[in-house]
Amino acid sequence: MSSLTDTVDITGRVLVSGSAEGEVLFTDTALSFWGGADAVTGEIIDRHHPLSGERLTGRVLALPTSRGSCTGSGVILELILNGQGPAAIVLEHPEAIITLGVIVAEEVFGQSIPVIAVGKEQFAALKTARHIRISDGVAGMGAEIALTDRDQAILAGERGEAAAVAMRIVLRMAALEGARELIDITRAHIDGCIYTGPGGLAFAEKLRDLGGRVVVPTTLNAISVDHRRWQVQGVAEALGRSAAAVADAYVAMGAQPTFTCAPYLLDDRPARDEQIVWAESNAVVYANSVLGARTMKYPDYLDIAIALTGRAPKAGCHLPEERLPQIRVTVPPLEDVDDSLWPLLGYLIGTVSPDAIPLVEGVSQHLPDTDALKAFGAAFATTSAAPMFHIADVTPEAQSPGAFAALDLSTISLTHDDLQRAWRELNGAGAGPVQLVSLGNPHFSATELAALADLCRGKRRHASVPLVVTCGRAEMVKAEAAGDLEALADFGVTLVNDTCWCMVTEPIIPVEAEVIMTNSGKYAHYGPGLTGRTMRFGSLAACVDAAVTGEDRGTLPAWLAAAVGNR
Template identity: 30%
Template sequence: MMFLTKEEEKIYNGEYGEVLETCMNLLVSLGDIYGAEKLIPISSAQVSGVSYKTIGEKGLEFLKDISSSNVKVSVPTTLNPAGMDLTNYEKLGFPKKFAKKQLEIIKCFKRMDIELGCTCTPYLSGNVPLFGSHISWAESSAVAYANSVIGARTNREGGPSALASAIIGKTPYYGYHLDENRLPTHIVEVEANITKSSDYGALGSIVGRIVKNGVPYFKFKKLDINNVSSYKSYKLKALGAALAASGGVALYHIENITPEANIVLKRIEKIEGNNCNIEKITITEDDIKNEYESLNSAECPDLICIGCPHCSLEEIKEVVDFILKNNLNKNNKFKCDLWICTSIYIKSISDRMGYTEIIENAGGKIVCDTCMVVAPIEDMDYKNIATNSGKAAKYLPNFCNSNVIYGDIIEILKKGL
């Protein structure tokens, strides 16, 4: 059984109201299941379970019950993508019935003082935890990024547990909050030349399938650590997202790059020196090529969708550069729909930079608050989706009944010419 402070016991016993009691009971039950010794304070939370497509009527009723008590979150808390652009849903053609339900969900979160940024990349929008800090995040790609690239500590929370942590301000002390669980379970020797974000997505798709919920340690044979462009943050974002979607990876390390890689390296060398079992995986050029082929199931897109996880400004700039290079404008537009999915924060900068206008003149849309996976695109006459996301390529066939055209940003944009 977990140790609880006197104050925590009061909450657990219902002395501060039914909602806090429910939240504390959820956290204690989770801690008991995983052998946590106590609860620990968190510096931030990130809550999933926002799209009406994913939580449905039962999820909406749960949120109504929680939010009706006027309980507020006790730590800075951001929200995962919703099922539609909360501002431009009518212009984009989202179903009216769906929109009504989605707005009800958003009202519930607003009552709890949760920031309505609706993004899977909170670390690009101000929710940036410190190295080693304990957090409670739920979105799988954000969890992988926070643990791996930032070096914060979170388990892969569910929507209800992250919300409970946000309200209580604490999380059970187990899993990736502990040093011993952040050590590698697999060494991945990458012989392939990984350069594009879609290469990282394909790599993550392969490795996630093999290691499942393990902790891979990547050794890139052809990666020049002095060439920062080869491992930019949005490429690591793509890697973590695909690892989490294909398997259950919440933490990975890359030799000489990610912040804990050198810390765990000594442990790896000790394991290898003692001839202990640590599985080794080799990824070749053929493996990456075959993964591209397996992720592709269509040729001509109805929709090109970039931004799963949400686009950084740098990725939007890549789209803009393509548009300008190919002289796309009001008289020469893309032949299919184009969505650039990002947060409202990044879009505001894109507006100021003139990027949004360039994209819209070429027939594209910058879509906030959502992405193709959690949006009801199957009800919007989109069947063949071109994406640069290994995560989306994994989810689209099952979640949206979609065919997939998978490739790097430039490759899939060419499909729309």
């Protein structure tokens, strides 16, 4: 591999069969395809990523793994069906989200590209390669998976063709994960109901038309529009009808129209150690970390396949030994923190622990509540591929004295300067005017709506700065019963149900808006690529202040300014 002009023949563990060659597009930084790649053009749109602006189309994409959203599998599917995908994908090690998108393209639509995992040493050597060739790679099934009589019957089509297709997908992913058997699951949360393009719609409608029916209680994630009100909101007909049709197909298969990206806020929450199948990155992380339930970070489309069969690979965070922390992260002393700490810290810890489960120490004295943990987890899941985190003395598996003391963990010690650097990264726009305040990524809880109402009472928003909150239907009903909606209406807050900011487009985002203010670390990261706008990030109080004054002054929160000044 000494010459940059040579074609490099590579071999490794073949995850999806095939042959391909092409120019190398190399990165050693993980990528979320949702919010990171445009399915129509093939452009990398994650403005925080080293490959921002590059095109995938026809090139051999070499990247260590994915990160962030479970919907990346849907984007991969659309890229392949649009003819804008890479010629092949080379990974450092096997991963589920990217691979599953290719598997669905192959199983359901008969189109595919090779996917191969080559290991750390060979992957690092590709940094100097210009052209890669993969020749006749054949995916192996790995160790034999023990199937029950019921599994065999599903695979043979005795429960219908949709369940048989679903079982084939489950088994291919079980092999990728190294599972030797499948387990029963008690419930599912489907993220694949997001509209990523015509391929995702065709997939859902095909399963529906083949007679697919979920066999466990199944909730639906936020979809791409407000299902009941997209027309009066001015959403384009093409998007509105297609997005609603995806949701309707899943409802027809027996899923509940919950339409929330925060299913852990629903009254029926999973119990500790309950074996579940959840997709949506923030929901997965919250379920594992805060509820103590057990789920892998399931890609879109594998979620519905498991819901149709009731069977999941016995691997990953379903197993106690796979839930242990792999690294320790210590947080420096901080005083009088506000709510902006949690998304900032989650975002930062995800960047230093991109694929390892962290044990976070040094924050229990700040007494994070469920909303703080929601904000932390969503931001963490944006920058890390890890399926969970532990916070010492806070999260259930780290509460007992001396939890994990026997583990020999390497330590990353964060500094006040690290926190300030992360703050600058989330604030992509300079201080000054804002044209939209965005709240509810993930969906606001009733307690967050109450906190917002308290901040809004006696005030009115600036005439040119909409303040828009996305929230689940059930949480809005709670807020109405508590009397908080009246205060929000008086201020001028717009509430949007069913969808979330990772899918919201114009005209809910005003055409003239150039700068968006948010309290979400997740949206501050994804927003530039998804909307083409620049972002300001701050506390909930700072967001309300920006909505009143029409600008964000760019002042560091007192706790961060003091920490940096006193270091």
